[in-house]
Amino acid sequence: MSYKVETHNFLQDLDRVSRVRQEIAGYLETISETLTAAESAAVEASGKLGLDQEIADISIAGKNLRQGAFRLLVLGDMKRGKSTFLNALIGENLLPSDVNPCTALLTILKFGPEKQVTVHFNDGKSPEQIDFKLFKQRYTIDPQEAKQLEQQQQQAFPDVSHAVVEYPLPLLEKGVEIVDSPGLNDTEARNELSLGYINNCHAILFVLRASQPCTLAERRYLENYIEDRGLSVFFLINAWDQVKEGLIDPDDPEELEEAESKLRKVFHTNLGDYCQVDGQDVYDERVFEISAIQALRRRIKDSSASLEGTGFPEFMGALNTFLTQERAIAEFRQARTLARQANLRVKQAVERRIPLLDQDVEELKQRISSVEPEFSKLSQIRDEFRDEIRQMRDRKARAIADSFRTYVLSLENTFEQDFLRYQPSELQFLDFFSESKREQFNRSAQQGFQQYVNDKFFAWTLTAEKDLEAAFAELSQSAARYGASYTGVTNRITEKLTGQDIQTRLNLTGEEDTPGWAKWAMGLFSLAGGNLAGAALAATGFDFKSILLNLVATWGIALLFAPILGPFGILLAGLGVGALQANDARKQFAKAIKKELVKHLPQIAQEQWQPIYSAVQECFDSYDREVAKRINEDIQSRKAELDNLLKQKETREINRDTELVRLRSLETTVIDQSQRVEVAYQSLLS
Numbered sequence: 001m002s003y004k005v006e007t008h009n010f011l012q013d014l015d016r017v018s019r020v021r022q023e024i025a026g027y028l029e030t031i032s033e034t035l036t037a038a039e040s041a042a043v044e045a046s047g048k049l050g051l052d053q054e055i056a057d058i059s060i061a062g063k064n065l066r067q068g069a070f071r072l073l074v075l076g077d078m079k080r081g082k083s084t085f086l087n088a089l090i091g092e093n094l095l096p097s098d099v100n101p102c103t104a105l106l107t108i109l110k111f112g113p114e115k116q117v118t119v120h121f122n123d124g125k126s127p128e129q130i131d132f133k134l135f136k137q138r139y140t141i142d143p144q145e146a147k148q149l150e151q152q153q154q155q156a157f158p159d160v161s162h163a164v165v166e167y168p169l170p171l172l173e174k175g176v177e178i179v180d181s182p183g184l185n186d187t188e189a190r191n192e193l194s195l196g197y198i199n200n201c202h203a204i205l206f207v208l209r210a211s212q213p214c215t216l217a218e219r220r221y222l223e224n225y226i227e228d229r230g231l232s233v234f235f236l237i238n239a240w241d242q243v244k245e246g247l248i249d250p251d252d253p254e255e256l257e258e259a260e261s262k263l264r265k266v267f268h269t270n271l272g273d274y275c276q277v278d279g280q281d282v283y284d285e286r287v288f289e290i291s292a293i294q295a296l297r298r299r300i301k302d303s304s305a306s307l308e309g310t311g312f313p314e315f316m317g318a319l320n321t322f323l324t325q326e327r328a329i330a331e332f333r334q335a336r337t338l339a340r341q342a343n344l345r346v347k348q349a350v351e352r353r354i355p356l357l358d359q360d361v362e363e364l365k366q367r368i369s370s371v372e373p374e375f376s377k378l379s380q381i382r383d384e385f386r387d388e389i390r391q392m393r394d395r396k397a398r399a400i401a402d403s404f405r406t407y408v409l410s411l412e413n414t415f416e417q418d419f420l421r422y423q424p425s426e427l428q429f430l431d432f433f434s435e436s437k438r439e440q441f442n443r444s445a446q447q448g449f450q451q452y453v454n455d456k457f458f459a460w461t462l463t464a465e466k467d468l469e470a471a472f473a474e475l476s477q478s479a480a481r482y483g484a485s486y487t488g489v490t491n492r493i494t495e496k497l498t499g500q501d502i503q504t505r506l507n508l509t510g511e512e513d514t515p516g517w518a519k520w521a522m523g524l525f526s527l528a529g530g531n532l533a534g535a536a537l538a539a540t541g542f543d544f545k546s547i548l549l550n551l552v553a554t555w556g557i558a559l560l561f562a563p564i565l566g567p568f569g570i571l572l573a574g575l576g577v578g579a580l581q582a583n584d585a586r587k588q589f590a591k592a593i594k595k596e597l598v599k600h601l602p603q604i605a606q607e608q609w610q611p612i613y614s615a616v617q618e619c620f621d622s623y624d625r626e627v628a629k630r631i632n633e634d635i636q637s638r639k640a641e642l643d644n645l646l647k648q649k650e651t652r653e654i655n656r657d658t659e660l661v662r663l664r665s666l667e668t669t670v671i672d673q674s675q676r677v678e679v680a681y682q683s684l685l686s
Contacts, residue, residue, distance in 0.1 A: 004313045004314055004317045005313060005316050005317035005320050006304075006306060006307065006313055006316075007091065007299070007303070007304065007307065007312075007316065008304055009320075010316045010317075010319075010320050011170055011171065011174055013320050013324045014070070014171075014174035014175065014176065014320075014323065014324065015174050016324070017175070017323070017324045017328045017684070018174050018175040020328075020332070020680050020683065020684060021065050021066075021068060021175065021328075021331075021332070022065075022066065023676075023680050024065055024332060024335050024677050024680050024681070025062045025063075025065035025066040026062075027339070027673045027674075027676045027677045027680070028058050028059075028061055028062035028065065028335060028338070028339065028673075028677070029059075029062040029066075030669075030673045031058050031339060031342055031669075031670055031673045031674070032055055032058040032059040032062060034666065034669045034670060034673070035051045035054060035055045035058070035342065035346070035666075035670070036055055038051075038662075038666045039051055039052075039055070041662065042644070045648070045654065045658075045659050045662060046353060046357060046644075046645055046648050046654050046659050046663075047641070047643075047644025047645045047646075047647060047648045048640065048641065048644045049346070049349040049350075049353065049641055050349070050636075050637025050638060050640050050641040050644075051342075051345060051346070051349065051637070052633065052637060053516060053630065053633050053634065053637065054341065054342045054345050054346075054516070057338055057341075057342075057516070058338055058339070058342055061334070061335055061338050065331075065335060068175070068331070069110065069175045069176060069177040070175055070176045070177065070202050070203075070323050070327070071176075071177045071178075071179060071200065071201045071202050072176065072177070072178050072179065072201060072202065072203055072204075072205055073179045073181065073198060073201035073203070073204045073205070074086060074178060074179065074180050074181060074204075074205045074207065075181055075204055075205070075206050075207070075221075076206060076207030076208065077208075077215065077217055077218055079209070080207045080208060080209045080212075080238060081207065081209065081238040081239060081292050081293070082180070082207050084238075084292040084293055084296055085205075085207055085236060085238060085290070085292040086109075086178065086180060087292075087296050088292045088293075088295035088296040088299060088310075088312065089171070089178075089312075090109075090169055090171055090172075090178075091169070091170070091171065091299045091303050092169060092299075092300070093296065093300060094109075094167060094169070105119075105139050105157065105160060105162060105163045106162045106163070106179065106180070106181050107162065107163045107164075107165055107179070107180045108162060108163070108164045108165065108177060108178070108179050108180075109165045109167065109172065109177065109178040109179075109180060110164060110165070110166055110167075110172055110177045110178075111166065111167070111168065111169065111172035111173045111175075112166025112167060112168065113166075113168055114166065114168070115132070115166065115167050115168070116129055116131075116165075116166050117129065117130055117131065117132060117135045117163055117164070117165050117166075118163065118164045118166070119135070119139075119160060119163050120160070120161045120162050120163065120164065121159055121160055121161055122159060122160070122161040123159045125159070135163065139156075139157060139160070139163070179201060198225065198229070198231060202232070202322075202323065202327050203232045203233070203234060203319070203322060203323070203327070204226070204231055204232065204233045204234065205234050205236060206222075206226075206233055206234065206235050206236065207236050207238055208235060208236065208237050208238065208267075209237070209238050209239050210237050210238065210239050210240045210242060210243050210263060210289070211239060211242060211243075211246070213237075213263060213266045213267055213270070214266065214267065214270040214271070216421070219270060220451070220455055222270075222271075222274060223455070223459070224454070224455055224458040224459065225458065226274060227273065227274065227462065228462050228465075228466070229462070229465070232277075232322060232327075233274055233275075233286060234286055234287075234288070234315065234318065234319060234322075235267075235271050235274070235275075235286060235287045235288070236288055236290050236311075236315065237267060237287070237288065237289045237290065238290055238291070238292050239291065239292070239293070240289035240290060240291055240311065241291040241294060242291075243256070243259055243260055243263065244256050244259075246259070247259060267287065268283065268287075271283070271286075271287055274286075275287065285318050285321075286318070288311050288314055288315040288318070289311050290310060290311030290312060290315060291309075291310045291311060292310075294309070294310045295307050295310040295311075295312045298310070324684075325684070328684060329681075329684055329685065332680070332681050332684065333681070334524075335677060335681070336677055336678060336681045337519065337524055339673070339674040339677040339678070340674060340678075341516050341519065342670060342674065343670050343671055343674040344513075345516070346666060346667055346670045347667060347671075348494070349641065350663045350664070350666065350667045351494075351498075352494050352497060352498060352641070353641075353645065353663060354660065354663065355497075355498040355499070355500060356497065356498065356645055357654060357656045357659060357660070358656065360649075361646070361649050361650055364642075364645070364646055364649060365646065367496065367497050368497075368642050368646065370496050371492075371493045371496050371497060374489050374490075374492055374493045374496070375493070375635060375638070375639065377489045378486060378489055378490070378631075378634075378635050379635065381482050381485050381486050381489070381631075382627075382628065382631040382632070382635070384482065385478065385479070385482045385521075385627065385631075386624055386627065386628055388475070388478055389475060389620055389623060389624045389627065390620070390624065392471055392474070392475060392620060393616075393617055393619075393620030393621065393624070394617075396467060396468065396471050396616055396620070397613045397614075397616040397617045397620070398613065399467065400464050400467055400468075400612060400613075400616045401609045401610075401612045401613040401616065402609075403460075403463065403464070403467075404460060404464075404605070404608065404609065404612050405605040405606070405608075405609050407460050407463075408601055408604055408605040408608075409601055409602065409605050411456065411597070411601060412594060412597065412598050412601060415590065415593075415594045415597060416587065416590045416591055416594055418452065418456075419448075419449070419452055419590045419593065419594075420587070420590060422448040422449065422451055422452040422455075423445070423448050423589070423590075445589075449593065464616075468616070468619060471620075472523075472623070475521070475623070476521065476522045476523055479518045479521035479522045479627075480514070480518065480522055482518065483514045483515050483517075483518025483519075483521075483522070484514075486515050486518065486631075487513050487514065487515060490515070490638070493638070497642070515634060516630065516634065517627065517630035517631045517634055520626070520627075520630055521623075521627050521630075
């Protein structure tokens with residue numbers, strides 16, 4: 001598929017989607033306000049219809065859409081031209097491209113009427129607004145200081161969460177937010193900070209450089225943080241125009257073609273696995289050769305200038321399609337599902353209520369009493385589903401914890417071979433015997449070992465994620481099955497109460513007739529707003545990856561192996577000078593570390609079994625709590641609906657004609673707004 005779009009078309013399409021987002025948000029807000037007003041008025045009429053869950057879900061969805069933005073996370077190693085790329089994308093030289101690469105904060109660039117910076121803290125301190133100059137002075141550190149902090153495993157600004165830069169730029173005004181992360185070749189703590197934002201971004205823009213194709217640090221990051229996580233990644237190979245500068249004869253087209261062909265093979269070999277979507281190869285739609293500096297120079301002179309030949313039209317075309325079609329349609333589909341659900345619930349409630357208006361108190365009491373056994377069946381369905389969730393929880397918690405123990409104990413099998421690539425290339429073993437270089441040697445060796453440990457454990461988390469994904473996919477199918485049974489019972493309740501076949505009158509399809517709690521449990525919609533750290537479970541949503549990520553982020557994996565880090569010097573001394581002078585010094589060093597490692601692996605495997613078991617249990621317990629909450633609220637709302645009507649009949653005479661008008665008006669308004677959501681959604685498909 002060929003993608004190509006210039007800047008002004010990109011902005012126009014984003015603006016169109018932004019308008020639709022606001023329209024749908026407005027329709028959802030109207031539905032929420034209408035339901036709220038109807039329930040309030042019902043107190044003096046025939047009683048509430050039990051629409052609290054619909055009001056809460058619609059309200060949250062509308063708010064999320066109103067405040068929502070396309071969030072792009074920019075990742076890349078230092079000196080890849082990230083700032084130049086961002087400036088070219090923005091269309092203004094906003095971020096100085098000569099900024100020290102050791103700027104230590106994760107920065108969110110978003111629209112604001114005035115240019116300002118707000119620094120957010122994680123120690124409870126209120127956010128602070130400062131100007132750009134002070135921001136740069138205060139939160140930029142020189143390379144030497146950054147190196148020292150990395151060696152000491154410390155963060156430059158441990159009390160700072162992130163910074164928000166607001167700026168009145170057209171791209172940002174169209175609902176785009178850009179998250180600029182620190183360089184990947186940085187401390188592990190900062191790498192984990194960037195990781196925490198991944199699940200809260202719509203797409204990742206991974207910047208590489210043509211002159212340094214897929215370094216070890218970049219490959220490690222992709223393997224540990226990106227691979228098999230179902231993320232949408234665009235790879236931008238910057239400075240492609242500089243390929244010819246390294247040629248003997250830059251004007252020789254054959255030499256240039258050969259050099260570019262070799263580079264493309266290297267990148268394809270390393271990036272191809274990250275460009276598979278649902279079994280389809282989308283490499284040509286995800287990898288782009290660009291020249292950020294050329295694009296920036298043109299846009300600074302003329303914001304509407306053609307970027308032909310810079311790679312930007314092709315990249316922006318693919319990003320345009322992803323944001324304005326794939327991503328936006330998925331986002332709005334959830335809003336449509338919620339609007340349909342509210343519409344259905346109101347229809348059902350009104351159709352149940354109208355026949356009951358004519359019944360006297362005694363007759364109503366008898367009918368309510370007749371459906372008590374059916375309500376017990378609803379509770380039974382809830383309990384059976386929860387039992388299945390808990391059984392799955394116990395099986396998976398034990399299996400995943402056991403897999404961790406097995407994984408840890410198996411590290412010794414491949415350690416010698418694996419660890420060779422983690423020994424820094426500049427490592428000189430005879431440096432250990434030089435007093436002035438001994439400390440540096442120890443630090444370099446320890447950092448290599450820590451990187452090995454982190455890489456291994458993040459690789460294990462990917463396996464754990466796959467196991468959990470399969471488990472929740474199975475529970476999703478169970479939710480559909482229990483939801484169908486639940487609907488059958490609620491239909492019988494309606495028929496007993498009204499003496500009418502309401503479902504036939506409503507002419508519902510299977511999907512429409514699925515109860516709201518089951519749709520949530522099936523993953524048809526999620527109200528998890530998430531936070532910037534990506535590690536909190538929202539009260540009305542569910543994300544097991546965030547729970548698992550929170551475990552790993554707070555684990556302190558390197559600390560588990562702290563006893564092994566200390567004796568590196570002793571291990572070397574035990575090898576002897578002869579061994580250190582031999583060609584296989586690195587292999588001997590790996591063997592010596594392995595001998596020490598093996599002593600500690602059983603203890604680590606045993607001590608961490610329970611924390612992992614508990615963390616996996618919490619994934620299922622969170623799901624279980626939300627399922628139970630939603631089913632309980634549905635059951636209680638149905639009971640309350642009847643109790644409210646009975647109470648009203650016992651205390652006052654209900655004017656049937658007036659109430660009929662009120663209920664039909666409610667139904668008409670919700671139908672109208674739901675149809676408007678549908679039309680807005682369909683407009684994006686055309």
